[in-house]
Amino acid sequence: MREGKIMKQIEVMKDLLADNKKLAKANRERLNSKVIFTINLLGSPGAGKTTLLERIIRQLKDEIQIAVIEGDLYTANDAERIEKEGVDVIQLNTKGICHLEANMIREAVAKLNLNKVDLLVIENVGNLVCTASYQLGEDIKITVLSVTEGSDKPIKYPLIFQNSEVVILNKLDLLKHTDFSMVKFNRDIKALREDIKVFEVSCTINQGIGELIDYLKQQVAERKFSNEPN
């Protein structure tokens, strides 16, 4: 038997992130149809995402209906904390995957009563790297950076800061104990994204939370009274 080999060159041109992007778009459309403002909350482990979220919920829940999707590798610790604040929360465990993906969010959203949600916060896995690359269907990304992490982090992790509409600089009460340079931080962050909004906060001494709350209220209100999907 004679075997002939034919060499083939095949043009493919397929986006490897296409599936996630497609699902993210579907998530976005679903949430838009229910007029829900959605935040993808990002930051390193220990930056203060969950504590910040607790503070936000406490101050906003009487005015705005909030739901939370918690993403962690393992445990339901964060969901339990959020549950104590009295809002609906779904815990996603990725079992080792370092970021949330759009298909996981689709499953979580299906479990929520979307008719009772104005603001959805997805607290992503603590990670400044891959979380930047996976769209989930959110309206905006908010990245939390604590002063103890160092003012060089925006330059070291440019993609996540470039893709965030808001950066929350947390643990301001500890600034005097670190060599964090506000000048360097502000210069670098604006070079990455000129229109990024910076909120300086401290959850421990309750500093700066008010301005953040006002911003969130404004985003939710604008979504509610606007007929244009974002």
Added chain:
Amino acid sequence: MSQLFSIIDEYIINHKLSKVSKVVLTIGEMTCVEDSTLEYTFRLFARGTKVEDAELIIKKIEAVSECQYCGERYKINYTDKICPTCKKYNNNLISGDELLLARLEGEESNSEGIEK
């Protein structure tokens, strides 16, 4: 990586490939993929499959922005996005964030039932 191999498998079936000799990826400068990790993981996934001996080629695409004020196209990086012509800041990436499987090369096995 699993997405990549999913697509490759589809093409292996549709084009009746007996083996894949080349996998060409197009990756933008701003895509945040680390080359040596990608290569290493690729080899792990390829082991024991028709892609095992394939050469992995990574083609990098420059990050280019198009100024929304004057239309100038210019190279950018994370910290320098200012248009050289009108000196205004732009974040309008037209290339540089791709992650594509661009091309596959392989052998289509064509058995002829002739006995000699």
